[in-house]
Each structure stands twice: as structure tokens, then as C-alpha cells.
Amino acid sequence: MAKFRPGTLRVLTANDLLTGDVVFLTDQGTWSRILDEARLAGTQEEAAKLDALAANAQVEALTVAAYTIDVERGAEGRLRPLRTRELIRISGPLTRLPLKTGRRKSDPEPEHTAAIGVLMPPRGNGDDHVSL
Amino acid sequence: MYRYDQFDQKIVAERSGQFRAQVARRLSGALTEDEFKPLRLMNGLYLQLHAYMLRVAIPYGTLSSRQMRKLAHIADKYDRGFGHFTTRQNLQFNWPKLKDVPDILDELAEVEMHAIQTSGNCIRNVTADHYAGVATAEIEDPRPTAELLRQWSTFHPEFTYLPRKFKIAVTGADDDRAAIMVHDIGLKIIRNDRGEVGYRVILGGGLGRTPFVGRIVRDFLPKAELLPYIEAIMRVYNTHGRRDNKYKARIKILVHETGLEDLRAEIEAEFARNDIAAIAADADEVARIEAYFAAPSYETLPQLSKSFEIAKANNEALGRWAETNLADHKIPGYSIVNISIKPVGGVPGDVTSAQMIALADLAERYSLSELRITHRQNVVLPYVRKNDLEALWQGLVGAGLATDNIGLVTDIIACPGMDYCALATARSIPVAQKISTTFADPALQRDIGPLDIKISGCINACGHHHVGHIGILGLEKRGEEYYQITLGGDATETAAIGEITGPGFSEDEVADAVSRIIDTYLETRNSGESFIEAYRRMGPSPFKEALYAPH
Structure with missing residues (x-):
């Protein structure tokens, strides 16, 4: 587990098994393509729970290569990763793609939220220690 | 070019069917990711930063127009309309969906293609000189050897789980365009004093975090003994190659740690134990393979084309293109045409589906429907009549493929770097773009002359930075990208590993640093002296001075 630094936030990210899209675990236990919808861990204890989830079998059933990353809240209140690598991973290649759109018609728009599967009950149901 | 027989077609079709079943089992939960990952990798399917990536094998870089059209079709139907030519003569799609990959493999199989041996600890796709069969001063076409090795190595049960991946390159010419000195095994087709054709076998070259130039392990290997000897090498490597540390698992480390003489003795002993006759390729099979690579029916033409002259x-632009992008052909009246996939400010090696179709069209019209992919991430049309060069060039202009920079400062090799790759520690593409934009002026490029800039986004060195005249390695320090520069590398027959100049540079600084290196060369070169010649004469000092002395 990466060392948790107080003042930062941690989220669980992965790639969607079917599409490979970058996704984030939400408070509802679903996966979203939008970082701002991610479940946030702001304490060592919460971060440890997210880290533990990365190796969870139910996570693996829907996603590939789950791991946690540290993020911060930017000036406009939106989340952004601390590392350039993760910024690129979320935004797509920083270089211009060869086509005008760089996107298939069938692909979702970047801001589209897609719940690709319910992983766990929403938080706030009285059990923050959800056994998966 | 080679065409599949029933056996080839059967194994590729079967493999595709197996992967379809494996994907279904992964999606159903019957396979965990840990179980599935090696299976998908054995079919060329990686996970990158944003998506899966499918690496399609282009054996020894030879491609038909029909196959190129299929790649364009796949790019449009299953991906985002483009592909990326790699430094191992393959093509990568950056955005395939897992659910689509079995269909993609089926489509590839329709045109005798696959993604086998593009990943995993096996003998990888064998590469070869991209001028194979048409180069001047070539002893023999290296492609029959590469194809024989492909057939022998594909699904070889003994060599499917090697200590690490294993790369073989072959050339039949003195001018090494296949970088054989920095492969696990490099094969050079030679003729001995008795006029017999065989191989010089180079062992233990490689790049990555511990670069080595390969060394001669057998000065002359009779052609008929190729497979038994390679099998002996592989068996010794499989037995003694380290499996405890992946960073020390390549054969170059075994050569280094064991010593060439001891390892050679062990290989020769293993070779002597082999049943050579049983392992050696059947002469009829070799003849069958060679027949596919027989020279086409060339026309009898004058050496010069008056109309093209x-x-x-x-036409100044045509003249510039001819100066840099054409190479001598072994047949009078023909040219080898290099098509640059390095537009100024563009992404090295990226081609759109429209460009793939244009390449296929032009190959059909002007190059007997055959193309080659180079390890320098460019494309070659091997059979162009000089009388057709102007028309071909017009077609390339129309497709945005007429960049006239082969071998010059803007013909930069770059891996996908951190814009795509999960292993990368820094971006490669924007550095290549900045440098190529800085040196966009065609006159300046020609004044600088031959210069290889090679950029890798991590120590794994897919961008071959160690063997760039100017090598650039992207790293990460405290969350920031920075770039280490090496000088004096060389991927040819005079192979050398570049020397690190000193502390690295930020992304903002690195293009300027390259400019200072090139300015130093321009100021200090002797008449007619290339960059690498000047570096060898002067050593690193004046370049370090330009990079690090306070100004």
C-alpha cells in the first residue's frame, strides 16, 4: 500500500474489463468513468480499505488492474490526480490523435457516467466495513 | 511473399477460436485475471493506460496490400481509425475492446495474420532487413531464414516459457538495417572463403536497462545447421537463464555473467549432442519457403528514367524527396521507396486508416502489392519502377505521406511513451514533436545530414535510445518527467551503446538541449563529416560543454 499522506485524497481506479476504459469506484459501489464521482478516502483507515478492495475478487470480476491513486481538489473544486501518469490516464493521450475526433461514434462521450456493474452496497447503509 | 499452407491457416484459426473461448470464460468469471492475463498476452493483448492494446505481428515486416487493407478495416471498425508501427516492425491498435478482440483475430486470420509471438516469454516475431531481396550487395534474401525461424519457433513446446522474451533479427547485407547487433540473436548471412553461404551468429545483444552489443558466437554456421544450432542456444538459455530476477533474465545477462567462451563451449556441446539431421529443416521445406520469396519478374529497364530525371x-519538392527517400535497387530501372511516417510535428509511426488504404492502393499500383514495415517506424515499397516514381510521389502527397526526411534529424524513432504505455515513466511523443518542429526547415535538415534521434519513455528502451546518435530516455523524478541524453549510439554494423552526457533535462528543456548538441556539431565538424563521425573523432567533451557549461 502506498503511504497515505494527510491532506491528500485517495481513490480506487481500474480499467473496465470489457472495454478497457478507465473507471473509478463510486460511493454507490458502482464504477464511473468520471473521477469526480469517485469514492474518496481522506483518512489512513479509509485509504487502507480502498487499497484492500483493489485485490478483491468482485473488483476483479468487472475490472482489470485495480489500484489506488492519490488525488487533490483543484481550484474549481474538481478532483485531479497528483501524478502526470494518472492525469494522462484519465484525460487520454496529451498528444493530438490522428483523427479529428479520435473517438468512435459508438464510444461514450467523456462526461458520460456509466455504471458498469454494482460492486457493493452504497456507503452510508450503516456498514462501512462491507465484506465483499 | 510467403503464403500460408493448410497447417499455418489451421493453427491460426484454431488459436483464434481458443482465445474466443478464453475471453468467454474470463467474462463469465470462470477465469480470474491472473489466469487470463498470460493467455491474453500470448495473443498480443496488453493493457495500456487508457485501454487494451493489440499488437499485431508483421513477420519480418513484410505485408501485402490485402493485409494492409485489413488493418485499415480493423482500425475503422474496432478501433479509433489509426494504428502505430513499432520498432519491431509490428502494428499496434490502441483502443480495442476485449469483447471485440476474438472478432479482430478472426479477421486477421482471414488474411494470414495473427498476434502470436508479440508478447510473452517466447521467441518473438522475427525481424529482418526491410530491404530484403532488393538491396544491393546482399548475399541472400533474409526472409526465407526469418520465415523458417517463424515456423520452427511458433508454439515450440520447449521454448514457450523461456526465462524472458527472445528476439532474433536477420540480415543478408553488409549494411545492417535490422539492428542485428542489439538482438538476443543476430544472424548475418555471409559467404565463406569456399564460397558457401551460411550465417555469422551474434549472441547476447540487447537494449533495455542493461544494454549490450552482441558478440560473435559462431563465425560461420552452415545454412543447413541453422535450426539445430539455434535450438542448442535456446536450450542452454532455457536451462541457465535466470528466472529469479526478470531484470537479469535475458540471454545478454547470461552471456555477460558466464562469459562468451564458456557459454560458447556449452552451446557447442549441446549442439554436438543434438540429432542434427532430425532437427534440421527438411530441404524440400526450405525450397518451398524460398520459392515464395523468389524475385518477381522484373522488366528490363534502363538504369535512369529520363522522365523522372x-x-x-x-519540381523542387520531388527532387528533395528523391534525394532522401529513395534507395538503390539491385535491378536497373527500379528504386526502393522509403515512405516516412514521421511528418514534422506528427507522431512517429502513427498512420490513419485512410493512409493505410492509400498505402495499399499505391503498393498495388506501383510495388507488386507488397510493403515492408521498418524498425525505424517507416514503410518501404520495394519494387517501384523509376518511371513510376513521380506518379507514386503524387499519390503520397495526396495521402500526407510524402515527408522527405528519411535518415535526417526529423526521422525520429519514438516509442508511444506515457501517452499510451503503462510501463512508461515519461512521454516520448511530445519530445519527438518538439524536436521535429524545431528542425522542420528542409535546408537545415540537409545541412545537418544523417542523424538518428531515438526516444524511449522508459528504461525498457522500445525507442532504442541506447543506439541513437542522440538518444533520449524519459524518466520520472519526484513526479516530474525528465530526460537523460546519450550520445554516440549506433544500431548498424558499427554498433555502439551511447554514453550518458550528464544530468537530465525537463520536458521544456530537452529540445533546446538537442539544439545545442547539433549546433556544436555544425560548428566543429570537418568537411563532409557526419554527426556520428564527428562524435567519434571528438568524443563527448564539446557536447557536454555545450549542454552543461554556464552560458
Whole structure:
């Protein structure tokens, strides 16, 4: 587990098994393509729970290569990763793609939220220690 | 070019069917990711930063127009309309969906293609000189050897789980365009004093975090003994190659730690134990393979094309392109045409589906429907009549493929870097773009002359930075990208590993640093002296001075 630094936030990210899209675990236990919808861990204890989830079998059933990353809240209140690598991973290649759109018609728009599967009950149901 | 027989077609079709079943089992939960990952990798399917990536094998870089059209179709139907030519003569799609990959493999199989041996600890796709069969001063076409090795190595049960991946390159010419000195095994087709054709076998070259130039392990290997000897090498490597540390698992480390003489003795002993006759390729099979690579029916033409000479004289852009992008062909009246996939400010090696179709069209019209992919991430049309060069060039202009920079400062090799790759520690593409934009002026490029800039986004060195005249390695320090520069590398027959100049540079600084290196060369070169010649004469000092002395 990466060392948790107080003042930062941690989220669980992965790639969607079917599409490979970058996704984030939400408070509802679903996966979203939008970082701002991610479940946030702001304490060592919460971060440890997210880290533990990365190796969870139910996570693996829907996603590939789950791991946690540290993020911060930017000036406009939106989340952004601390590392350039993760910024690129979320935004797509920083270089211009060869086509005008760089996107298939069938692909979702970047801001589209897609719940690709319910992983766990929403938080706030009285059990923050959800056994998966 | 080679065409599949029933056996080839059967194994590729079966493999595709197996992967379809494996994907279904992964999606159903019957396979965990840990179980599935090696299976998908054995079919060329990686996970990158944003998506899966499918690496399609282009054996020894030879491709038909029909196959190129299929790649364009796949790019449009299953991906985002483009692909990326790699430094191992393959093509990568950056955005395939897992659910689509079995269909993609089926489509590839329709045109005798696959993604086998593009990943995993096996003998990888064998690469070869991209001028194979048409180069001047070539002893023999290296592609029959590469194809024989492909057939022998594909699904070889003994060599499917090697200590690490294993790369073989072959050339039949003195001018090494296949970088054989920095492969696990490099094969050079030679003729001995008795006039017999065989191989010089180079062992233990490689790049990555511990670069080595390969060394001669067998000065002359009779052609008929190729497979038994390679099998002996593989068996010794499989037995003694380290499996405890992936960073020390390549054969170059075994050569280094064991010593060439001891390892050679062990290989020769293993070779002597082999049943050579049983392992050696059947002469009829070799003849069958060679027949596919027989020279086409060339026309009898004058060496010079009057019409092309007149066209060049009247068109400066055509003249510039001819100067850099054409190579001598072994047959009078023909040219080897290099098509640069390095537009100024563009992404090295990226081609759109429209460009793939244009390449296929032009190959059909002007190059007997055959193309080659180079390890320098460019494309070659091997059979172009000089009388057709102007028309071909017009077609390339229309497709945005007429960049006239082969071998010059803007013909930069770059891996996908951190814009795509999960292993990368820094971006490669924007550095290549900045440098190529800085040196966009065609006159300046020609004044600088031959110069290889090679950029890798991590120590794994897919961008071959160690063997760039100027090598650039992207790293990460405290969350920031920075770039280490090496000088004096060389991927050819005079192979050398570049020397690190000193502390690295930020992304903002690195293009300027390259400019200072090139300015130093321009100021200090002797008449007619290339960059690498000047570096060898002067050593690193004046370049370090330019990079690090306070100004």
C-alpha cells in the first residue's frame, strides 16, 4: 500500500474489463468513468480499505488492474490526480490523435457516467466495513 | 511473399477460436485475471493506460496490400481509425475492446495474420532487413531464414516459457538495417572463403536497462545447421537463464555473467549432442519457403528514367524527396521507396486508416502489392519502377505521406511513451514533436545530414535510445518527467551503446538541449563529416560543454 499522506485524497481506479476504459469506484459501489464521482478516502483507515478492495475478487470480476491513486481538489473544486501518469490516464493521450475526433461514434462521450456493474452496497447503509 | 499452407491457416484459426473461448470464460468469471492475463498476452493483448492494446505481428515486416487493407478495416471498425508501427516492425491498435478482440483475430486470420509471438516469454516475431531481396550487395534474401525461424519457433513446446522474451533479427547485407547487433540473436548471412553461404551468429545483444552489443558466437554456421544450432542456444538459455530476477533474465545477462567462451563451449556441446539431421529443416521445406520469396519478374529497364530525371529537375519538392527517400535497387530501372511516417510535428509511426488504404492502393499500383514495415517506424515499397516514381510521389502527397526526411534529424524513432504505455515513466511523443518542429526547415535538415534521434519513455528502451546518435530516455523524478541524453549510439554494423552526457533535462528543456548538441556539431565538424563521425573523432567533451557549461 502506498503511504497515505494527510491532506491528500485517495481513490480506487481500474480499467473496465470489457472495454478497457478507465473507471473509478463510486460511493454507490458502482464504477464511473468520471473521477469526480469517485469514492474518496481522506483518512489512513479509509485509504487502507480502498487499497484492500483493489485485490478483491468482485473488483476483479468487472475490472482489470485495480489500484489506488492519490488525488487533490483543484481550484474549481474538481478532483485531479497528483501524478502526470494518472492525469494522462484519465484525460487520454496529451498528444493530438490522428483523427479529428479520435473517438468512435459508438464510444461514450467523456462526461458520460456509466455504471458498469454494482460492486457493493452504497456507503452510508450503516456498514462501512462491507465484506465483499 | 510467403503464403500460408493448410497447417499455418489451421493453427491460426484454431488459436483464434481458443482465445474466443478464453475471453468467454474470463467474462463469465470462470477465469480470474491472473489466469487470463498470460493467455491474453500470448495473443498480443496488453493493457495500456487508457485501454487494451493489440499488437499485431508483421513477420519480418513484410505485408501485402490485402493485409494492409485489413488493418485499415480493423482500425475503422474496432478501433479509433489509426494504428502505430513499432520498432519491431509490428502494428499496434490502441483502443480495442476485449469483447471485440476474438472478432479482430478472426479477421486477421482471414488474411494470414495473427498476434502470436508479440508478447510473452517466447521467441518473438522475427525481424529482418526491410530491404530484403532488393538491396544491393546482399548475399541472400533474409526472409526465407526469418520465415523458417517463424515456423520452427511458433508454439515450440520447449521454448514457450523461456526465462524472458527472445528476439532474433536477420540480415543478408553488409549494411545492417535490422539492428542485428542489439538482438538476443543476430544472424548475418555471409559467404565463406569456399564460397558457401551460411550465417555469422551474434549472441547476447540487447537494449533495455542493461544494454549490450552482441558478440560473435559462431563465425560461420552452415545454412543447413541453422535450426539445430539455434535450438542448442535456446536450450542452454532455457536451462541457465535466470528466472529469479526478470531484470537479469535475458540471454545478454547470461552471456555477460558466464562469459562468451564458456557459454560458447556449452552451446557447442549441446549442439554436438543434438540429432542434427532430425532437427534440421527438411530441404524440400526450405525450397518451398524460398520459392515464395523468389524475385518477381522484373522488366528490363534502363538504369535512369529520363522522365523522372526531368520531373525532378522541374519540381523542387520531388527532387528533395528523391534525394532522401529513395534507395538503390539491385535491378536497373527500379528504386526502393522509403515512405516516412514521421511528418514534422506528427507522431512517429502513427498512420490513419485512410493512409493505410492509400498505402495499399499505391503498393498495388506501383510495388507488386507488397510493403515492408521498418524498425525505424517507416514503410518501404520495394519494387517501384523509376518511371513510376513521380506518379507514386503524387499519390503520397495526396495521402500526407510524402515527408522527405528519411535518415535526417526529423526521422525520429519514438516509442508511444506515457501517452499510451503503462510501463512508461515519461512521454516520448511530445519530445519527438518538439524536436521535429524545431528542425522542420528542409535546408537545415540537409545541412545537418544523417542523424538518428531515438526516444524511449522508459528504461525498457522500445525507442532504442541506447543506439541513437542522440538518444533520449524519459524518466520520472519526484513526479516530474525528465530526460537523460546519450550520445554516440549506433544500431548498424558499427554498433555502439551511447554514453550518458550528464544530468537530465525537463520536458521544456530537452529540445533546446538537442539544439545545442547539433549546433556544436555544425560548428566543429570537418568537411563532409557526419554527426556520428564527428562524435567519434571528438568524443563527448564539446557536447557536454555545450549542454552543461554556464552560458
